[in-house]
Amino acid sequence: MTKRDLTRLVVDFSSSVEQAGGRCVFMGAVALPVWGRPRATADADALLLLSETKFEAFAEILAGIGLLTTPADLRDAYEERSHVTFVDQRGPFHVDGKFARSPAELSEVESAKRIELPEGTFYVTAVEETIAFKLSYGSAQDLEDVRGILAISGDQIDPARLGPILADLGVTQVYRQLQEEIARRGAEKVQKQRKGGE
């Protein structure tokens, strides 16, 4: 049997969540090719919106396509607001799921962008949420991801949408610093090019 690649995993998982009556939005490295610079990953991070009453059915649907979890694991992740891993028996990638429960997470699901591939459709977080959540996680890799998003999709950001999300997550200042840093680097680059041309 052919191994399941990342595209197939994302599409299969999305359609399973929908079959169970829920919604699923991919974030992190799966959203990066849409908004910024792609990077290596072994996991697909997903935000799930699914009623607790559907956990049994969802686990059964996933088992049918070789993705392993149990209703108990789903319940634990839901109640503890933690992550649940869906191990793929048919490929090397796995899905890391988290249930959308906070207002910010529910808004992430609401405003997601639909991606249509020949293999099927799936959703990724909007550019504003992708930036804000990455800044709130704050690792060196997350900041680098945001630099890439600003360079590639800066013109698609709606400042009126982004502002309140940054404020909610307490990262307005970090975002400003990053913008200043990018503007400073841009000015230095122009200066160097001018000097080189003289």
Added chain:
Amino acid sequence: MDETEARRQKRLNDTRLDAAKSVEERFWMMNSLSLFAVSVREAVRQ
């Protein structure tokens, strides 16, 4: 569980799953990631 603890546990779990992979599998995954990125960029452009 707070967000920091949830993320720490997720990272530990990811590392454990990742450590079990062979070199060939890692190359296959890199190829799969590249194909995914290319087809997503193509879909976004259209």
